Amino acid sequence: MRIFSLRYKMSFAFYSIQNSFLYKGVKTLTPDYDKALYYTIWGQWDNLFILMSRTNDDLLAKKIEHFLYAYHHSSNQKFVDQSHNTLLYYLEHALQFSSPWMYELE
16 A cells, blocks of 8 residues: 555656646756857857747846847946856756756656
């Protein structure tokens, strides 16, 4: 009886993780974070702008917007570096919490 109870709890936990908002958000947004990191490192600002307009993550879009505005309109290099570092820190933080086990739940 105890094994049945444990299996039931594990299947319930699997179901709740699979249907939770966090699971769906991480699953769909991780490619956006990967693309944003790639475009930021290699300086593909046009593709970064397109990603900004297509992503569902408002915070990512706002970080990209601040960086692109600073890059194109600011004469202060310190402000450009600060917004670039802020974008990279956000991407690193977001990618840190999207671990590979999230993909294996399907």
